[in-house]
Amino acid sequence: MENLSQSNTASGLSMDECIRDCITCYQECLSCVTHCLSQGGKHAESRHITLMLECAEACKMSADLMLLKGQFAYQHCQICAEICDACAASCTSVDPEDSMMQKCADACIRCAQSCRSMAH
Amino acid sequence: MENLSQSNTASGLSMDECIRDCITCYQECLSCVTHCLSQGGKHAESRHITLMLECAEACKMSADLMLLKGQFAYQHCQICAEICDACAASCTSVDPEDSMMQKCADACIRCAQSCRSMAH
Amino acid sequence: MENLSQSNTASGLSMDECIRDCITCYQECLSCVTHCLSQGGKHAESRHITLMLECAEACKMSADLMLLKGQFAYQHCQICAEICDACAASCTSVDPEDSMMQKCADACIRCAQSCRSMAH
Amino acid sequence: MENLSQSNTASGLSMDECIRDCITCYQECLSCVTHCLSQGGKHAESRHITLMLECAEACKMSADLMLLKGQFAYQHCQICAEICDACAASCTSVDPEDSMMQKCADACIRCAQSCRSMAH
DSSP states (O other), rough: OOOOSEEETTTTTEEEHHHHHHHHHHHHOOOOOOHHHHGGGGGOHHHHHHHHHHHHHHHHHHHHHHTTTTTHHHHHHHHHHHHOOOOOHHHHHHHOOOOHHHHHHHHHHHHHHHHHHHHH | OOSOEEETTTTEEHHHHHHHHHHHHHHHHHHHHHHHHHGGGGGGOOHHHHHHHHHHHHHHHHHHHHHHHHHHHHHHHHOOOHHHHHHHHHHHHHHHHHHEEEEHHHHHHHHHHHHHHHHO | OOOOOETTTTTTTEHHHHHHHHHHHHHHHHHHHHHHHHOOOOGGGGHHHHHHHHHHHHHHHHHHHHHHTTTHHHHHHHHHHHHHHHHHHHHHEEEEEEHHHHHHHHHHHHHHHHHHEEEE | OOOOOOOETTTTEEEHHHHHHHHHHHHHHHHHHHHHHHHGGGGGGGGHHHHHHHHHHHHHHHHHHHHOOOTHHHHHHHHHHHHHHHHHHHHHHHTOOOOOHHHHHEEEHHHHHHHHHHHO
16 A cells, blocks of 8 residues: 555556546536435435535545545545446436436446545 | 735634634535435525535535635635525525524525635 | 526526536535645645635635525625635745646636626 | 444444544543644654644544544544554654653543444
8 A cells, every 4th residue: 555556457447547446436416416306206215315425535535645646545446346336226226217327326336436446 | 906904804703713613604505505405495496406416515615715715715705605695595595494404595695795805 | 686597698607617617616625625735845834725715715715606506696696706816825825836726816816806796 | 434423332332422532532632732843953854743643633534523423433433543653653653751752642542442332
């Protein structure tokens, strides 16, 4: 964890790509919070909204730590990946037909993969 | 704005007191988001939840800038005060009988006063 | 401020473009903090580092509020533009020959323009 | 992790106490960033400043997730405790005679203990 290299040679993923995926996921999650609150009903249930807020914050923090070349950046990517997985599952379970939520779930899945690659 | 002094002699309010009021307001707003989402109905309407999230973020950022002794700290307190005013009004209008929301509104009003004192 | 439209017809700038410019500026500022701290000397002076941190936070918050379609998003863009202006000036004055800082200053100038367009 | 209870009966520590310790640690870390940047020299070395920024962010995020009663709150407290440990060690090693850094280290140690109690 001490030496934060620019790329993870095992996965071939660069840190810049992981930052990009985290930022895209943060944007999709916050946009989806607004969308789901306006939809109401099961879309606006506490557990789902909270999870999207957690995911947006975790992605933003992973990006922050990578940009700062912080020594805990990759360790934070590990928990971020787990939150992204849970958020993707929640979006899909709330409404698999909602295109906005599917877009959010796709961003979460991609970000989880990137974060997991960096963490290892 | 250039010289960030520790206290505003006109109001007698110290920066530490303003930081404390911002942090209390941030805490009350986030707790109230959770409360209102679980209540549902008008409590969970998009406009109200979003405003509490805006207020929590603004208070956190005002505290950040004051703690960092940033040159824009007091200017940020000005917009923070306006957001706090709007959040207090929203809490009161959604449900004036809800003690959790009244606690949030009280924290917003106090924070707005502190931020306005620092900004001037 | 009440009706947050997707675009500002006077400037032709869309909210998505402003969000993109805020996020680019946030990234450049945090990367530049790391760069300047490692350079030391005048690059690492308190006033300059703090200003880049203020700018990164302001840009992130502007993006947050626009993504949430918050009613204070455009008002926050106004103060964000002022912080970006100050950060660009600081980067240029600290070391006009440093390519990393010039990249940061360019992102700040672009973000200031976008935020000012949205605020009006 | 699913049921976020208000207290951890094993440790007797309440969530409110952990939030309080996280917020105190966040405040001490940001204040110490300002202090160390103005001191310069080894106080302002990249690795130390970055670690204090990481610690401030991690504490703020742990508080956020607990206030939102997020399902990943306690899991985040685990990584937060590790960051606090590292930050306390860094403060002590940079200058064990500096009272401001000792205050920061003390807040980090206390927060690490609280976060670890909540995480288990």
